[in-house]
Amino acid sequence: MPPKFIEYLQEANRITRTVDHLLYVTYPLIQDKKILIKILTELKKSTAFCINSILQYEYLLKRIPLYKDPKMNFKNFINKCAPRYQMSSIENQKITELFQIIENHKQSSMEFKKNNQLIILTETSQKIIKIETIKEFLQINKKLIENIKTQILDKI
Incomplete structure (x- = not known):
């Protein structure tokens, strides 16, 4: 059984490939807000797996402590x-x-798509997310995966 940090990296990589397909192939054809929300949710999940992979690896090398609180672990990252x-x-x-x-999104009362933008309304604010912003998130996620591969997997 591979170490936990490798499992996290593999899962992040799998999710990222799926998100890439959804964003560049499926969404241009269907253009549904549910796909954009799914893309964002999966990107967050993939990014969390990447961060967990790094945290696990660094913990194994005794460079950082791990906490039960995810917010503390994120600050640590x-x-x-x-x-x-x-x-x-x-x-x-x-x-x-x-x-x-x-x-x-979890707290939103309403979400809709307008002019190739996703608009999320909460009771106190509104958030407008452009497709370009989602593509930026994907590129950062891909860069993070590549950095993990070069920093961790090349040393194993």
Whole structure:
């Protein structure tokens, strides 16, 4: 059985390939808001698997502690691991934005698509997400997977 960090990486890679297909093949044909929401949800899941892979690996090397609180682990990732895996502060902000969008989606009272944008309404705010932004999230996710492969798998 492979180590947990490899399992996380494999799952993130599988999800990312699926998201890529949904975004570049399926969505242009169907153009449904449910597909955009699914893409964002799966991107968040893939990014979380990538982060968990890094955290597990770094924990095994005794570079970082792991916490039961996911928010503490995320802070740990941003502060200690992200620089080691060539993630810029802008990319870290985009990852945080993706996670926040999913939180907004869970709390939203209404979502709709207008002019190739997804609009998520909550009781206190509205969030407009352009297709280009979703593509940026995907590119950051792919970069994170590649950085993990070069930093971890090439050393095993």
